[in-house]
Amino acid sequence: MIEETEVYGTWRLVKGITKDPSGNLRPPPYGGNSAMALLALRKDGRMVSVLCDSRPEIPGTGEREYTSYCGTFSFNGSTLVTRVDACSDPNRFGTDQIRKVRMEGKLLVLEPPPREKDGILEYREMFWERIGDA
16 A cells, blocks of 8 residues: 555656557557656645647647646545546536556556547556655
């Protein structure tokens, strides 16, 4: 179990990993090494997350991946639940965004629920490094 105080702070995305149901690697989220992302989890229970693909140009017919949301959150030692009250995707408004949480060394690892992309179920892990206090 992770102590709630361990998740408080401002975090920057170090890397993201995407796998298919068999564990095979898929293209990394948000443009891989070009991803720009910040996450802030404050002691007052508010959070904000912004992630985007910052490559100057997206190859082929791909789309620039971008998401942002904020809201109140709760954390029980292994799961972070955010009640969304503002977001880039209107379908998320008023929903609970649920992330499994673990620590790998000093990195905070968030795992969103699986999602389908291009007809393939994807599993993501987002690795965050603390860059400031809450």
